[in-house]
Amino acid sequence: MSTPPFLPLIDPSGSTLLPSLALLGPVLIPATLVQAVLPTLPSQASYYVQAADSSDDLISFLDNGAQRIVISPSQLEELAGQVPQERLILKIEESQISSLKNLSSQISGIYLTSSTAHTAKSLGLSNIDLFIQHPSPNPTDLLDSIKSSRPSSYVIPTKYLSASAKTTSTHLSIAEAFLAPIITDRPDGLFPTIVSSSNHSTSPLGLVYSSKESVTEAILTQKGVYQSRKHGLWRKGETSGAVQELVSVRTDCDSDALIFEVVQHGTGFCHVPTQSTCFGNFSGLAKLEDTLKSRLENAPEGSYTKRIFTDEKLLRSKIMEEAEELCDAKTTDEVAFEAADLFYFALARCISQGVSLKDVEKALDKKSLKVTRRKGDGKPKWEEKINGNAPAPAELPKEAKEGSKPTEPIPKSFPEVDESEIKMRNVRLSTLNKEEQKKLLLRPVLNSLAMIDKVKPIVERVRKEGDAGLKAMTKQFDKADLSSNVLLPPFQTPTEEQLPLDVKNAIDVAYSNVKTFHEAQSEKKPLEVETMPGVRCSRFVRPISRVGIYVPGGTAILPSTAIMLGVPAQVAGCKTIVLATPPRPDGSISPEVLYVAKLTGVTCILKAGGAQAVGAMAYGTDEVPKVDKIFGPGNQWVTAAKMLVQNDTDALVAIDMPAGPSEVLVIADHTANPIFVASDLLSQAEHGTDSQVVLVAINLTQSLLDEIENQIDIQAKALPRVAIAREAIKKSVIVLVDTEEQALDFSNEYAPEHLILHLEDATKAVEKVDNAGSVFVGAFSPESCGDYASGTNHTLPTNGFARQFSGVNTLSFQKHITSQLVSGDGLKVLGPSVVRLAEREGLEAHANAVRVRLAELNK
Template identity: 50%
Template sequence: MLKKHSFLELTDSEIDRLVTRNSDDTNAIQDTVLHIIDQVRNQGDSALIELTRKFDKVNLNALFLDKDEIADLATTITRDQQRALEIAFQNIHKFHSAQLRKERTVETMPGVKCWREVRPIEKVGLYIPGGSAVLPSTLLMLGIPARIAGCREIIVCSPPQKSGKINGFVAYCLQLLKIERVYLVGGAQAVAAMAYGTDTIPRVDKIFGPGNQFVTKAKSIIQSISNVSIDMPAGPSEVLVIADDSAQPSFVAADLLAQAEHGPDSQAVLVATSDDIIQKVNEELKKQLEILPRAEITRMAIANSYAVLVNDLKEALQFSNRYAPEHLILETDEWQSLTNLILNAGSVFLGHLTPESAGDYASGTNHTLPTSGYARSYSGVSVDSFVKKITFQHINKQGLEQLGFTVETLAELEGLHAHKNAVSIRK
């Protein structure tokens, strides 16, 4: 179960080691990903078919499914399942629609007006993970803000199932989003295909989506060696739960396991104010693990996880801010007094009745979030992720008279006389 560490007994360097996850010290992941990127860049579709055979154990006749095939697959799920996806769609759409706002024009001085206007990123690529768990919710989390932003072209890549197709849930989400083609490619090779383009898969301007360590590494490398950008480093899932004596140990254990079942490289961290909480949560973990269908995977992630004992909730937040979790849950009656102390977190879940899985699926917030400590500098996906904000300015005669001297003076002191002349010649 969760190994315990005492916060006060940890040195700074020990805390740094404790909060580091998914590191690639030997560059083994990087080397593999670089090889895959090179293979896709040079061999295109043939590399994608070969890599799908190698990693997914699927022989593909075509690298995509079209509108009719998607429609057929969408009929394989029940009406109750369709309705659940529709409700999630509506809530996510409602929350994200409020993010698209027009900014006001600012007159910085008489006759000088400045403003920003929003423009969508024209071509975006959405990576929808597959593997041990197929995630239609991720398609909604990425596709909805892309639609709201007005992206002209939305490319979706997801690894094929053993049947060589996708499941009905992903297909139904594609229909809700009015996306008529899905590309059957996963892993680092999908990222490379969207970055460079192949005969079948179009090149995009920005790549979105979570994935395993290979997908995350591929996104980081692509951003550094091409002119394609990414949403953020979003790798194996993680949660940090802060719990005091008001917490229900069964709730805490359930929240930890909910993230641990994503994969063996996921991490679930408990930060508790007493030994008693840690002991009771460990007991609950044993009990709840036994009945999980994905118990083997979940147990591996729990072995990669730990508990931290702190004196109080403020100390708990100190550790949490060092960890910078993808998901932060405050299982305490006192959560309202703590929110202003949260500096680094992807998404926060407050109180005893707000499970992280609500945000994963249907509360409305986005579940594509920074992991591995990147919440110190990145936000989660939003409509802002799919747009550019272009600045505009207009200066009239009065404005040039007001501003001209300042620009001429600053240009001259920097030794840029052509800059000065561009103002002087207009006077």
């Protein structure tokens, strides 16, 4: 702690001086006057307490807000080990100075009586603050002593101080005492002054200059007053009305610059009307505080923001929800994201109760001053919840564990049955700046490098140990002890008991539609073009010979994925199709997947999952054919393994596309059916807790928006996978826009995996779609149709990669080869240009290959 120029000792006559004294630093209050003085002290003021000999509970002064306490040697003995040394100032006589060497590790300040500045300086205790009680009451002597005694501080009873501009024969001017040690090396004698905002956690407002005259007036009036280098004394807000209440004045460590902390009123500090400060607008928490204050006053009735401020239960549930999500966050990005959400709702609570960030900081500072602290354990109801002593959760139904097409396992249990409303957060796009709009486009970030490091040993083991390593890991991870990981055709047709007829018929319909659509994508004949007479160029398609398709399995049953990958491989004409899927503990695979494998002409079933299956297909084993390209979804282990092998030149294998959590973006206008919209959002939310669900609402009425949100809650709670849907919806968002053009612009920036159009003219809107994995047009085109049986493929780019990648299609399993046929006459026309370009590049052999032919033709 640095010592102030002087330390006012409050006496009963000093209450009128407190507003000005509180601006300049701490005041010293005798213990006997604390109860009387504290109510009159400004809320921002800091203070020390001078203990009386009879004070029984010295620690209570510190607990209640005193920064430091002045004590006697005998009191120091009582407090030793109980109070941090930075909180203690020892009051001693000059004759006791010799004992200080043994006490310097227990105190942070010395209060000397009947001493001089010279004596204090001669102590040589650089880490100890020196407070000197000046023996002379003469104001002129006091002023001279303050000028010469820095860094010591003189203790001056308030009966010798005044709020006048000048020192008199009887009283020392507060302003002059403060200014006495301040110096400047500027030729104009002014002091650089930083003005900071007390409203916003001392954020800087601007840089100005002060003079002794302006500082004096500022202290005496408690207003922002500065010195203009052109116009003289500048009383901030005198003409504009944007006045400043002065909260504090401080010097820097060299006493040659000042900082004014102010409460800014009116239009703000900067002369540029669009800026909050001379350094630009506020950001972070300061900006959020201003925004929330504005919305508290101006948010329309019925809006979500208004509800946040007026619905105590809603705000309470959001704070508890976001606190839990912060506790569950793992990565740095997740922690930052969830903390930001918690700060938002916590600050909304503060603003609704008239509490500012500055008030919160004051409370933090006050808490930091406490010496006595409680144990700090959690309250019983939270300890019970965290330690697992809360009532056992209801068992989830079987369907919740084995629902269709999961992309992650159901959590084994949840702490309690959550009956709270399932809601998406709302944002209005037009109110967000560019940075905030960018954040809406972000997806959860997978730490790819960390996952790749985890899968490397698994892939490497398969590469080195082959089938033996693959069998060992299948036993370890899938609990299946296999004699062979490979199943070869002919595959046995499942019995009706294993595969009910209605399920078989549904698979047949899906297979037929997907095959029809993908056959239509096939190129029927080569592309041939005569670029000039005698020069014919062509492009023709050939299948990728050996492909691997990964179908997640285990407890999941995913015939749809087998169809979506097996059909285009079959249509493309791939000679080797390896279907990898995790086996059941008994070594079998699901009859649904087995049936699809037979339909699609799979040549090898690899009964293995995870990174080990990817490694086996990438490098091959004695039993498992090596493939040239790997397709299919999977968890983060599968994804990381695919990324690893595609970058290994020894593997020489490609992959379909980068993968991430499933996502849907729904655009809805006034014609949308709330039931349909909610069902589309939830059909994606049930995939996994990391699923991305976005609704872009075009100028919807509040009643229609409320009905959609109500349907989300009703339909979600009827789902067996409600626990997963709830977690996904928490992270989801409704983006409010004014026009269809804005909605489609946002969608194209987001580049969703699935785009659903609930629009009056949905077909026309497709013309404006630039980036999407697959588009579902109109009210009766749910995403589910594309996922299973309409004919389009459901293996689509996520994470915004729809900007660069197509979904899986027939051409994904093929490659193009080009050819050219040049006749003799054609070479005569084309050859000279080729020769000239080759010569220009310095590749004489290229040029010569043409020259020798031209020479032959010219014989």
